[in-house]
Amino acid sequence: MVADADFWLTQFLNGMQLSMLLFLLSIGLTIIFGLMHFVNLAHGALYMVGAYVGVSAAASLGNFWLALIAAPLAVTIVGIFLYVAVIRRMRRAGPMNQVLVTFGLIFVLVDLVRILWGDIALGMEQPAILSGPAEIFGVSYPAYRLFIIAVGLVVMVALSLVLSRTQIGAMVRAGVENDAMASCLGINVERLFFAVFCVGCALAGLAGAVAAPVFSATPSMATDILIPTLIVVVIGGLGSLGGAIVGSLIIGFIQTFGAVVLPGFASVLVYVLLAIVLIAKPAGLLPARS
Amino acid sequence: MKNHLLAALMACASAAFVANTAHAADIKVGLLLPKSGPYAALGKEIEDGFNMALEEGGKSEDFKLVTEDSEAKPQVGVAKARKLVLQDEVDAMVGIVSSAVLGAVRDFVDGSKVPLVVANAGNDEATGKNCSRYITRVSFSNAQINRPMGEWMARIGVKKVYTLAPDYAAGHQMIDAFAESFKAAGGEIVGSEYTPFGKTQDFGPYLTKAKAASPDAIYVFYAGKEAITFVKQYDSFGLKKDIPLYGSGFLTSPLYVAAEGPAAIGVTTALHYVPTINTPENKAFVAAFKAKFDRAPSEFAVQGYDAGRVLVEAVKAGATDRASITEQLSKVSYSGPRGPLTIDPATNNVIQNIYVYETVADGDGLTQKMIGTIGLVRDPANGCTLK
Amino acid sequence: MFYQTPLKSVTVIVILAALALYAILGGYFAGEIVVEIAVLAILAISLDFVAGYGGMVSLCHGAIAGIGAYTFAGLTALAGFDGFTATLAALAATAAFGLVVGAVTANISGIFFIMATLAFGQMAYVVVFEWKALGGDDGMSGVSRYDFSAIGLNMNGSVEFALFCLLVVLIVYAVAAYVLRSSFGRTLIGVHSNEDRMRALGLSVWKHKAVAFSFSSLLAGSAGILAAQHTLFVSPELLVWTVSGEVLIVVILGGLGTLAGPIAGAALLVFLKQQVSDYTEHWHLVIGLFLIAAVMAGGRGVYGQVEHVLQRKARSDANA
Incomplete structure (x- = not known):
């Protein structure tokens, strides 16, 4: 294949863009997993809700940036409702029951979205300032995609700082490492979980709203994104920020470069990789608990 | 014991069948469309168009509809098609969005001799090497x-x-x-x-x-x-x-x-259809559709409409049951929203115009600007031996 | 431990008899529904065998059944083998696939195991989807049912086929129960409750798990063979992970680790789906709410809940 440096740089940016989107979704999921051993399959459905709220907010408020605030807020409210009604009671129900309940939640949320917004995919306009291509390292690349990469990097840095430098972060890390010990030390693990859960919801909503202008909002996005996100979480190792970062980058780049180099096998590559990682390192690459 | 029961059931079933065909006005149609999953929106468009054709033809009363959700999955589609034919005893089936579902039901439809009007699925084989007398396509081939x-x-x-x-x-x-x-x-x-x-x-x-x-x-x-x-x-x-x-x-x-x-x-x-086709038939259709559903009709709505229209035409020509509907469907020809529409007797695929159009801005929205018409496109038989 | 309690026997026999009666009396579509229930029940029993008694929650049992279906369909429709040979080959293929998956995932547990099995299932899906000789994404038709005309049975009849499928459910249940009561089954349950202890006793744990998974896959394969004969058609849709998810729902709805519960769960889910979809196209919503309610009500599943109540009553009676 004839391809120059610009070509590969563009593909690199494509990989980064996908990775950052996966990161926004997987970080919430993995910390909830790690902190409370809670398997929340409805995380993808929250991402879908975020996209739809983003589309509606952008249309009615006429402002992309307000939509970007409205979506995480709305999804957090949905999340709090789910938490109070369902998830809090399922905390000690065992992973099988959690999987089933959150599987049921996917059905419910997807059909509610279909009732409220219809079956037809909805588009969302990019803000004018980000609509054209931008020059970066000498190649022309969609400005909006650079914005997605930037959002992902900002969240990544912010979370690293919170987790490593603040008291809350120390509490979360303690909770992930050993929740029984953490509660002995006077940490209210339940409240901590709730806070982390809300942040996870907000990030899923943000990811949905950020993704909507590129991918448009559809009911199927709830399950489409679920499997790649779970794969990121599992490859990276439950509960670790580093794992989510590494996992997102691996999956984002495998999908992007798989599509370029081995088009016929792009869809199977990720699963092969997942199987190999799990066979070699059954707890993922960077598990939070040693 | 079991055989007796079976015989009794068969007798009931055939009695029901006779009763159905005795009233010429009562045509039972099974609609097999996706109601959930990614194709649900298409299923709805087709159903809306179909119902409009029955109303317009003044035949809503004469047709009895049974609707089933194919979920656009071949396995489900086959099960539902069998249900429509064997339990509901429909005189004709309409629908099928996914080509995989059409491929899956093909042998069953052909074997049970129930006319099927395909309202979307475009796989070439269905009116090519796997064509069937009983499968008529009013949508398009790929x-x-x-x-x-x-x-x-x-x-x-x-x-x-x-x-x-x-x-x-x-x-x-x-x-x-x-x-x-x-x-x-x-x-x-x-x-x-x-x-x-x-x-x-x-x-x-x-x-x-x-x-x-x-x-x-x-x-x-x-x-x-x-x-x-x-x-x-x-x-x-x-x-x-x-x-x-x-x-x-x-x-x-x-x-x-x-x-x-x-x-x-x-x-x-x-x-094969664009809402801006400039003919009186299409203008009337678009106006009626907009008045009813408050949106412009898509090609899928027109496919549903024509699926209903060919059935109405067949019934107007005297069709009353599976065999006569099959017979009449291959003779249907009229000028509708998408222009001239004829069923090709050699393949049972539709012969129709193909329109080249450009999407252009129209005020705040978008519209379709016609830039070329390729008249009466007809598929080669591709191994189909209907004639 | 697994005991074939009277409650289990009664449950299995009553449900299967009721379904048989329904198939005979209910007309054509009743037969179709019973076949659907039977296929799902076999899959759920096979999954319960490894998940409920071996702790291996697989998310690839749908794909395994699909491998069985495709092997059977390919050998009969394309290669012209007879149904009997094709059945043996299909069971062998699923057992072999299960052995490989079971062997390489033996050290993985919990959510990681679920994801690893998902990966293998999806790989099988992609292979089938891309395999043009097997029809690719269009699927493959031309499958025919068993020919029992020699003994006067027309398997193309809806009722006959439904009754045959129910018979297979009974056989699969009996075989699974037999294996669970054998020393192999007791060892499997031992591994589930304490893997380290079994290892300390000198058991080759991974081998045992692999064989158990292989056996479960073989049972799942029989469901696939029936599914292929049911619609006379196979498509890659059979192998998608959501099918495996549905099987998991059935197991939990019926009662994980009860073996009889999955049969009840399958009947419940199929009937529920059937009833609700007659009223609304948003039947997913209703099923979802039902699932949530069922789990939050205790999570033991329908059969598990009954068993639990009866046991508690028996205990309080004994104490009194």
Whole structure:
């Protein structure tokens, strides 16, 4: 294949863009997993809700940036409702029951979205300032995609700082490492979980709203994104920020470069990789608990 | 014991059947359409169009409808088709959005001799080597829509084309038909790629690759949410200004073009129906559809409409049961919203015009500007031996 | 430990008899529904065998059944083998696939195991989807049912086929119960409750798990063979992970680790789906709410809940 440096740089940016989107979704999921051993399959459905709220907010408020605030807020409210009604009671129900309940939640949320917004995919306009291509390292690349990469990097840095430098972060890390010990030390693990859960919801909503202008909002996005996100979480190792970062980058780049180099096998590559990682390192690459 | 019961059941069933056919006015039709899953929107369009045709023909009272959700899954589709035929004893079936479902029910429909009016699924074999007397298609075949576009693009001077489509049977058929006629007319395919079907959200990698091949134009087939995503990403990567985008018309279907927004402006595609066809029949149809549903009809709504219309025409011509409906369907011919529509007796596929149109801005919204008509496109028999 | 309690026997026999009666009396579509229930029940029993008694929650049992279906369909429709040979080959293929998956995932547990099996299932899906000789994404038709005309049975009849499928459910249940009561089954349950202890006792744990998974896959394969004969058609849709998810729902709805519960769960889910979809196209919503309610009500599943109540009553009676 004839391809120059610009070509590969563009593909690199494509990989980064996908990775950052996966990161926004997987970080919430993995910390909830790690902190409370809670398997929340409805995380993808929250991402879908975020996209739809983003589309509606952008249309009615006429402002992309307000939509970007409205979506995480709305999804957090949905999340709090789910938490109070369902998830809090399922905390000690065992992973099988959690999987089933959150599987049921996917059905419910997807059909509610279909009732409220219809079956037809909805588009969302990019803000004018980000609509054209931008020059970066000498190649022309969609400005909006650079914005997605930037959002992902900002969240990544912010979370690293919170987790490593603040008291809350120390509490979360303690909770992930050993929740029984953490509660002995006077940490209210339940409240901590709730806070982390809300942040996870907000990030899923943000990811949905950020993704909507590129991918448009559809009911199927709830399950489409679920499997790649779970794969990121599992490859990276439950509960670790580093794992989510590494996992997102691996999956984002495998999908992007798989599509370029081995088009016929792009869809199977990720699963092969997942199987190999799990066979070699059954707890993922960077598990939070040693 | 069991045999007695069976015999009794069979007797009841055949009695019901006789009762059905005794009243000429009472035609029972099974609608087999996706009501859930990614194709649900298409199912709704088709059903709306179908009901409109019955009302317009003054036949709503005469038709009894049984609706089943195919979920667009072949396994489910077969089970539901069998239910419609064996339990509900329908006189005809209408619908089928997914080609995989059509392929799955084909043998059963053929064997049970129940007329099926296909209102979307376009796989070439269904009116080619796997054709059946009992399967009549009023929608399109994959080749029918794309073959004319190959010649047309060569004629307007496009020389080098790169193609993209999802990696499944329909994607390959659409592109193959285009590529064949484009090459026959002197064009060159400089590269082609098939993207994982239904799983590709990010076309960035493929678009970057297509651009690197520096073609005169890109020709694609995408539908539904993939179409929306593709058109928007094509624009955002800045390809549109250098490399014009062509495709089969599902890419910029009225059903999805609003979600695509300004990114769709300038995209040129071909389809068997466009809402802006300038005929009295179509204007009346569009006005009636808008009055009823408050939206412009898409090609899917028209397919549903024509599926209903051919049944109405068959009944008007005296059809009363499975055999006579089958008989009459192959003789139907009229001028409808999409122009002249005739059922090809050699394949049972529709013979129709294909329209080349460009999506253009119209005030705040988008509309379809007609730029060419390829009249009465008829598929070759492709191994079908109906005649 | 697994005991074939009277409650289990009664449950299995009553449900199967009721379904048989329904198939005979209910007309054509009743037969179709019973076949659907039977296929799902076999899959759920096979999954319960490894998940409920071996702790291996697989998310690839749908794909395994699909491998069975495709092997059977390919050998009969394309290669012209007879139904009996094709059945043996299909069971062998699923057992072999299960052995490989079971062996390489033996050290993985919990959510990681679920994801690893998902990966293998999806790989099988992609292979079938891309395999043009098997029809690719279009699927493959031309499958025919067993020919029992020699003994006067027309398997193309809806009722006959439904009754045959119910018989297979009974056989699969009996075989699974037999294996669970054998020393192999007791060892499997031992591994589930304490893997380290079994290892300390000198058991080759991974081998045992692999064989158990292989056996479960073989049972799942029989469901696939029936599914292929049911619609006379196979498509890659059979192998998608959501099918495996549905099987998991059935197991939990019926009662994980009860073996009889999955049969009840399958009947419940199929009937529920059938009833609700007659009223609304948003039947997913209703099923979802039902699932949530069912789990939050205790999570033991329908059969598990009954068993639990009866046991508690028996205990309080004994104490009194």
